[in-house]
Amino acid sequence: MNITIAGAGYVGLITAVCLSRKGQNITLTDIDENKITMLQKQEAPIFENGLSEMLHEYGGKMIFTTVPEQAYGRADIVMLAVPTPDRRDGSANLKYLYEACGQVASHCAKGCLVVVKSTVPVGTCDKIEHFFNDRTLSGLFRVASNPEFLAQGTAIQDTLHPARIIIGAENEAVAQEVQEIYNGFNSDFVVTDRRSAEMIKYASNDFLAMKISYINEIANLCEIVGADVETVSLGMGLDPRIGQQYLRPGTGYGGSCFPKDTKALHWLARFHDYELKTIKATIEVNETQKIRLFKKAKKYYKSFKGVTIAVLGLAFKPGTDDLREAPSIEVIQLLAEEGAVIRAWDPATGNRFAKQYPDLAITCQSLDEALCGAELCLIMTEWDEVRSCKPEKFADLMKAPLVIDGRNCYTPHSFVNSGVLYDSIGRKAVK
Numbered sequence: 001m002n003i004t005i006a007g008a009g010y011v012g013l014i015t016a017v018c019l020s021r022k023g024q025n026i027t028l029t030d031i032d033e034n035k036i037t038m039l040q041k042q043e044a045p046i047f048e049n050g051l052s053e054m055l056h057e058y059g060g061k062m063i064f065t066t067v068p069e070q071a072y073g074r075a076d077i078v079m080l081a082v083p084t085p086d087r088r089d090g091s092a093n094l095k096y097l098y099e100a101c102g103q104v105a106s107h108c109a110k111g112c113l114v115v116v117k118s119t120v121p122v123g124t125c126d127k128i129e130h131f132f133n134d135r136t137l138s139g140l141f142r143v144a145s146n147p148e149f150l151a152q153g154t155a156i157q158d159t160l161h162p163a164r165i166i167i168g169a170e171n172e173a174v175a176q177e178v179q180e181i182y183n184g185f186n187s188d189f190v191v192t193d194r195r196s197a198e199m200i201k202y203a204s205n206d207f208l209a210m211k212i213s214y215i216n217e218i219a220n221l222c223e224i225v226g227a228d229v230e231t232v233s234l235g236m237g238l239d240p241r242i243g244q245q246y247l248r249p250g251t252g253y254g255g256s257c258f259p260k261d262t263k264a265l266h267w268l269a270r271f272h273d274y275e276l277k278t279i280k281a282t283i284e285v286n287e288t289q290k291i292r293l294f295k296k297a298k299k300y301y302k303s304f305k306g307v308t309i310a311v312l313g314l315a316f317k318p319g320t321d322d323l324r325e326a327p328s329i330e331v332i333q334l335l336a337e338e339g340a341v342i343r344a345w346d347p348a349t350g351n352r353f354a355k356q357y358p359d360l361a362i363t364c365q366s367l368d369e370a371l372c373g374a375e376l377c378l379i380m381t382e383w384d385e386v387r388s389c390k391p392e393k394f395a396d397l398m399k400a401p402l403v404i405d406g407r408n409c410y411t412p413h414s415f416v417n418s419g420v421l422y423d424s425i426g427r428k429a430v431k
Contacts (some may be wrong), residue, residue, distance in 0.1 A: 001025065003306050004075040005179065007099040008035050008064075008323075010155060010256065011117055011148050013227040018159040020058040022184045027063040028073035039064040044372035047321035047348045047384070050156045068426055070137040072107040077181065079146070080255050081117045083197055090263035103140070105218045111140030113177050118150050119201055119261060121268050125168065125194040126419075144169045144178045147201035153319025154257060160220045162187045168197025202265045211246040213285035219426025220292075228405060229426025232409065249425040250407040251380060252289035254316030256327035259286075281356035285406070290327040294334045294404045294428030296423060300402060301376070306340035308399070310374035311408075312367060313381020314346035324355065337362050345370035347383055371397040382407035391418035 003019060008030035009151045011249060016028045030036055035045045042059035044051045056092055065071050072078060073224055082096040105112060114132070125145045132141035145168030150158040165187045169175035175191045182189075190200070219229040229249050237244035253259065262283050269276045301307055316326040323329060332342055342361035344353065354363040364370040367385055377394060379386055387409045394401045401420040412430045415422035423429040 001076040001180070002027070003077045003079060004029060004071050004073050005082070006030075006071070006078045006104075007028065007080055007081035007085060007096075007118070008032070008039065008045070009081065009240070010152060011040075012047065012079075013044075013148065014048065014051070014150060014159050015081060015117065015148065016062060017058055019052065020062050021160070021180070022182075024181070027071055027075070029065050029068070031066060033066050036066050037065045044329075048155050049153060050101055050310075054156060055157075056167040058339075060351050064082040068103040068107045070106050071363050072112075073109075075104075075112050077105050077113045077115060077177070078108070079115045079181075081148075084118045084120055086263050088195075088407050089269035091117070092264045092267075095234070096122065098131065099129075101128055102135075105132055105135045109139075111136065113144065113174065114144045114204075115144050115146045115181070117177055117262075119147065119257070120145075120198060121203070121264060122195050122198045124198060130161050130393045134218075140368050142174045142177070143194070144174050146178055146181075147197060147215070148206065149201075152322055153317055160185075161288035164188045164190055166197050166200050167191045168194035170194060175229055197411070202261055202268075205257055206282065208246050208263050209249065209253055209262050209286070210278055210282045211257075212250075212253045213282040213289070215247045216289045216292075217285055218251060220289075222426040223428075226293040226428070228359065228428075231396075232426075241392055249408060250289075251292055251327040251331075251425075252286040252326055254290075255322055256319075256324050259325040259407055262286075267402065290330050291334060292328075293404050293426065296404050297335075297376060297378065300421075303338060304335055306341065307376060308341045308343065308374050309335055310370040310377040310398070311344040311361065311368060312377060312379045314344055315349045315381050318381055318383045319348075321346075321351060321352060323349055326380075329357070331378065331380065334359050343372075343374060345371045347385060351387065368393075368397060373400045375400040375402065377401075377403045379403065379405045379407055379409055382409050391415050391420050391422075395419045 004024045004027040005016045006029055008028050016026050020026045038045045042055045044055055080100055082100050084092045087093050096354050125143050128189045129143040147166050167175050167178045222229040233247040236242050237247050262279055266279045335342055344361040344363040345363050350363050394403050403422050405424040408424050412427050415430050421431045
């Protein structure tokens with residue numbers, strides 16, 4: 001079958017290379033000509049573990065295009081993986097989704113199966129079906145929901161070895177069409193109606209975000225009462241009803257999914273005159289937690305004017321170059337407003353940060369360069385290079401060795417008698 005994927009972002013591109021690996025005929029289309037040009041050269045436009053290798057191996061079997069006729073003319077299946085960013089009020093912006101649907105309706109004369117992978121409000125697939133029926137012969141286009149559950153940094157493994165594949169369809173024949181896309185995948189299928197499939201996506205992401213906000217609140221309370229959050233989260237996570245994942249305290253969640261998905265579900269509930277109190281609290285806690293390191297640093301410095309500060313890690317998580325909603329950005333902006341001299345380092349997104357925020361910080365090419373002469377170090381992303389640092393490095397390179405670790409990369413015990421004042425999330429500061 002000929003499968004066209006609309007949108008060459010994280011979801012679309014990862015889905016494309018993984019389905020190509022499984023033997024499907026894949027066309028990937030996007031309105032960004034620079035991105036498509038890179039892909040035609042088998043160059044990855046985003047940083048993701050294993051993606052460059054996958055493109056080198058399977059990119060030659062795929063078609064990359066910005067031309068709608070070429071993208072949709074022969075398509076049996078169109079998978080929509082376009083962005084659905086949040087508006088100011090938190091609702092999902094479906095502009096790009098409907099633009100893609102308009103191109104499909106105009107250029108796929110024979111009709112096709114339209115599979116929505118983008119994260120969309122509940123009921124969107126129903127509206128898309130009406131959209132096609134209003135413009136073409138009724139029934140010419142079938143619409144199904146097939147949400148994705150990949151995580152940046154592990155996206156390829158998540159796609160090739162999914163915990164489950166959700167199919168939302170209004171009849172068995174359409175569900176079977178979607179299931180055939182995943183021939184060769186070893187996964188459980190959950191087949192349901194479209195609205196339930198759309199809700200599964202939001203409910204899943206928002207629950208994980210809620211776990212993050214919950215453990216961050218517990219961590220903050222641990223600091224107040226003298227408990228150790230690492231032991232607390234271990235004791236909690238060993239309960240199989242709770243589990244270990246997403247119980248690591250830190251500076252809050254970021255990226256392209258959790259922030260907008262929590263806002264979108266909160267907005268959707270309010271639109272229907274209902275309030276999801278747990279999601280509202282999740283959002284509020286995360287907004288506060290993102291500047292946790294700034295507040296911690298304030299205990300040690302009344303003013304940051306002229307203080308040289310090393311920021312290790314800019315991406316919202318390791319394994320990606322994504323700066324969207326990254327806690328580091330908000331912290332750096334606050335520090336810069338107070339006149340700090342900021343030396344920032346990230347192995348994946350340093351150059352992108354320098355282009356987007358040229359006046360906020362000095363972008364360093366190495367971790368050592370960022371630390372050299374610093375009076376304060378803030379750890380924002382738990383890259384392997386950061387985790388492998390020894391206390392001696394901070395003591396040797398920094399002018400005044402104060403390390404505030406927003407990702408709990410080290411054990412406090414390792415800093416005892418090191419000459420470094422070490423502070424972290426949910427644990428006692430040591431020196």
